Amino acid sequence: RLPAEGLACPLHGTAGCAVPDPGELPALLDGPGPAGGPVPSWGTGTGAAVAEAELLHGLTAVLACLIREAFRHEGRVTAVEGLLRGLARWAGEVNSAGRLPYGQLRLGAQYAQVAGRLRMERGQIGVAMAWFGHGLRWADAVQDASARATLLSDMCTLVRLDGDPSLMLGYAQGIGAVDARRRWMATLSDLYQARGHALSGDAAACRRHISLARRGFARLGPQDHLEAPWMAGAEGAMRVDSAIGGALRDLAVATGDRAAARRAVDATARSRA
Template identity: 70%
Template structure:
């Protein structure tokens, strides 16, 4: 919480913090690194513009050698008391999890070019401190910390560093792997994600056994589970992907993680939609909106998935209504929405929104035969594709196939084949579930309606795998 007018106790805390920092000969950046926060937070604290996050005063006391003075200011009458610890979670949350395969110690496939400079990064906020801004440990020391975690049985005594530092490192690792595996198409991220996730769950279980809720560990585990599930989807493994999403939802629920629950439900929506289960797709889409109806980005996400569910259920009126509501919600996203869901803002947000709308309109056009709807699907998908970063090659293939299918639904097989031809070999060799579904849909529509058209015959002959 921040305010334009300093609260008296915050101002006193800030004055003492500044004095102790200067006495220690540290800059705000140096102090931020030592306690795991971005220097901008230290600056705001010293200015008395916000309350210290829970637990930070104690860490500052330890680093600066104040003898507990800063924590005493926080806990003094009229100040901001520490939040009570939550009770531990159900031990069943820490049962064995999916995945297998180990990599040699010290080998995590981390590209220095992709290592984040601070958190949040790639939409990942710090699991302890949210979006206030946290410093990231140096990449050079990360393998040692990760080896210590994977080798330990989870107890804090065996960890190679403090809890905040390790959680910050694990978050930075995940951001780095997202940039590599999901954006650049690197195929070696899954082993690392699942290996670290198993270690993270062991650590969470050990913390939980002491009677303390492993809040940061479970929030981060939900994020790791989501990435693991998406990487399994890239490999065509829907069952393991769904298992990871299920674990992630359990962990997110245990710590009331709104962002984690909403985005994991959206991934579950995608999987059930691929099974052509309109009823389940709608149920999960509605569950997204129920996570927190007061957050506009959550409601907007829900409308997008409801539109796709209604298209699958052949309900044109409801599909169009939710498309309209989604566009309106996206246009009204505020600063807090963009902070919590940066992937739903700016060019990336437009890409995601128009992609979902294009998919819904294409599905609707496919079942109704309405070519006006198909042309609207063409427009939405083309807008989405135009916003796509060059490095997201797999997504470009997917959207190219969808755009081709939109043209097929609009009655132009020549345009469909011309669009699909350059990516056809890449699409056929892909294991990604959504890409495969797009290819099957395009193939089926072209052959069913225009199998005798010369361009379509040539397209069919290029397919190296029968039955696609």
């Protein structure tokens, strides 16, 4: 059932939608399974008989499977991008028919995010940013706040790897501006702003955002955990400590502050405990 691997249903959110059995997925998608294959045509010809919701559920289930395996198998990026292109074409067909391709664009943003992460893992910065940009545009088209926030967080990581703290700070502030009512977004924003200020050597601002992030994380509620399950419990604490450790490590490198280096070691150790 959805959500799976952090993926909500693109039509019904966290309502607990059922997904097709794994054996049904290749037939449902009219060709490619998780191993890849030709880009499918959905919503036209004989494929139009498949209920739109069922097909979107199936595509979401496939993406969840790919997420579980993608970073262990080199060929998965081809499968993700092939399905993403088919999904984008389907969205175009729905739009041409005079309907907003709401579910297609929401799911397309999730596929684009995974494609961008896979390219980022391979050091392909330009391709990764292009996919994140597509995902952000699709998320904005259907006002998907959660997708916008997580895509901006990935863009923060990407520009940090590219050595651009000022651009990172801009994206990080953008996360907090998506929806001020969602505490998990504010917490993410503070974590990335802490890292951006660390790279710039601004110790006071870095420490201020670390404190805000810790406070925000402690105040996350059930709705935050439902929307961002990776921010809940021990996994969430590990992510926060890891992010803080990275910020303090960057600050120590930028300023030569030995106290920051010691705190970085402590935070990193907690994240691995």
